[in-house]
Amino acid sequence: MARLLIIGAGGVAGVAVRKCAACPELFEHITLASRTKSKCDAFAADLDRPIETAQIDADDVPKTVELIRRVRPDLVVHLALPYQDLHIMDACLETGVDYLDTANYEPPDVARFEYKWQWAYHDRFAERGIMALLGSGFDPGVTNVFCAYAQKHLFDEIHAIDIVDCNGGDHGHPFATNFNPEINIREVTAKGRYWEDGAWRETEPMAESRSFVFPQIGERRMYLMYHEELESLIRHVPGLKRIRFWMTFGDEYLTHLRVLQNVGMTRIDEIEFEGRAIVPLKLLKALLPDPASLAENYTGKTCIGCVIEGVRDGAPQRVFIHNICDHAACYRQVKAQAVSFTTGVPAMIGAAMMTGGHWRGDGVFHVEQFDPDPFLDLLARHGLPWSITPWDDPV
Ligand code: NDP
Numbered sequence: 001m002a003r004l005l006i007i008g009a010g011g012v013a014g015v016a017v018r019k020c021a022a023c024p025e026l027f028e029h030i031t032l033a034s035r036t037k038s039k040c041d042a043f044a045a046d047l048d049r050p051i052e053t054a055q056i057d058a059d060d061v062p063k064t065v066e067l068i069r070r071v072r073p074d075l076v077v078h079l080a081l082p083y084q085d086l087h088i089m090d091a092c093l094e095t096g097v098d099y100l101d102t103a104n105y106e107p108p109d110v111a112r113f114e115y116k117w118q119w120a121y122h123d124r125f126a127e128r129g130i131m132a133l134l135g136s137g138f139d140p141g142v143t144n145v146f147c148a149y150a151q152k153h154l155f156d157e158i159h160a161i162d163i164v165d166c167n168g169g170d171h172g173h174p175f176a177t178n179f180n181p182e183i184n185i186r187e188v189t190a191k192g193r194y195w196e197d198g199a200w201r202e203t204e205p206m207a208e209s210r211s212f213v214f215p216q217i218g219e220r221r222m223y224l225m226y227h228e229e230l231e232s233l234i235r236h237v238p239g240l241k242r243i244r245f246w247m248t249f250g251d252e253y254l255t256h257l258r259v260l261q262n263v264g265m266t267r268i269d270e271i272e273f274e275g276r277a278i279v280p281l282k283l284l285k286a287l288l289p290d291p292a293s294l295a296e297n298y299t300g301k302t303c304i305g306c307v308i309e310g311v312r313d314g315a316p317q318r319v320f321i322h323n324i325c326d327h328a329a330c331y332r333q334v335k336a337q338a339v340s341f342t343t344g345v346p347a348m349i350g351a352a353m354m355t356g357g358h359w360r361g362d363g364v365f366h367v368e369q370f371d372p373d374p375f376l377d378l379l380a381r382h383g384l385p386w387s388i389t390p391w392d393d394p395v
Pocket of ligand 1: 011035036079082103178
């Protein structure tokens, strides 16, 4: 039985804390800490069992060290924002405590996410005898585990992976993002990037698209984007020749985004406004609906998975491994929408893998480096069933 310190109190943390609290046999003590303590207290008040709450600015390393020393967790589950990754890893190094997150580090002033900053901690984590598990959400996270499962059980060699992410739901707003608006808009306005024949290839943002028929949702247009799991999977899937990431967007979303970009509202540099410096994207975030608030009236489903091609016993084969998640069902279960749910549940399961000793190592690791079976078994039992379908059409 483990002690957890969960940092962050947004949509994803709300799901993770509910799920962890519902498993006292795995997590005996939980502390939820975030910048705004009242959000932690609101989650705590809605649980069936008491948890501790605390205020923390996780960019303040000495304060975070102090909190970790007081709480004495076995694991810090970081569900705040990617900007805090390195600060929380520094605090874990100083206190000798394991670390888990769902999104890789990005510097606040450059919209570029890469694993190099977190990989640079590997030797220090290994020397300290502690473990960091990076990207234990859905994508990255479950999609990486699907690839590990395919490698272990379905293929002799994997040649191509297309990760496809569809939110076929409707939240009723003309424009809103399903997770933190600032991080989401930085991601979707970046250049597309994929890996083929040993080299990265770049496309203009949203320049390449395909039509794809998602089970239980139907045909949707999806756009090639860069996503962080591509960077770790090319290291860990031997024989891979190509990997791409696709996400669906509706015309309404894309039109709003184009207008916001054209008028400068997605800029991440400071501008002067009436005598004070502001970052337009941060102002836009303050104006957009809080992703957690979308949950109550959300209808429809998400479908996220991997189309994987390769060979088995000398014969070519292609499969689609995926999960389908219903927004309204998530709300009934944990008062969250499916995007928060599909991230918060794998964060809880990653925590169970680490604290239960199923996944262990000294240093910095990705989920695809461990046995996928115990993770996928728990995933299905905690509300994210998954299936494997033979897939005829190439992406
Ligand atoms: P939210 O914006 O809803 O929540 C973020 C939380 O972090 C807020 O409670 C916020 O506090 C808190 N926070 C921000 N800065 C600090 C700080 N310096 N110190 C302490 N707490 C801080 O985001 P989501 O819940 O939607 O997303 C959480 C994470 O999950 C993000 O990193 C996101 O990229 C990742 N994610 C990963 C996915 C995956 O599949 N791998 C999918 C979706 C999201 P405050 O309330 O004060 O603002």
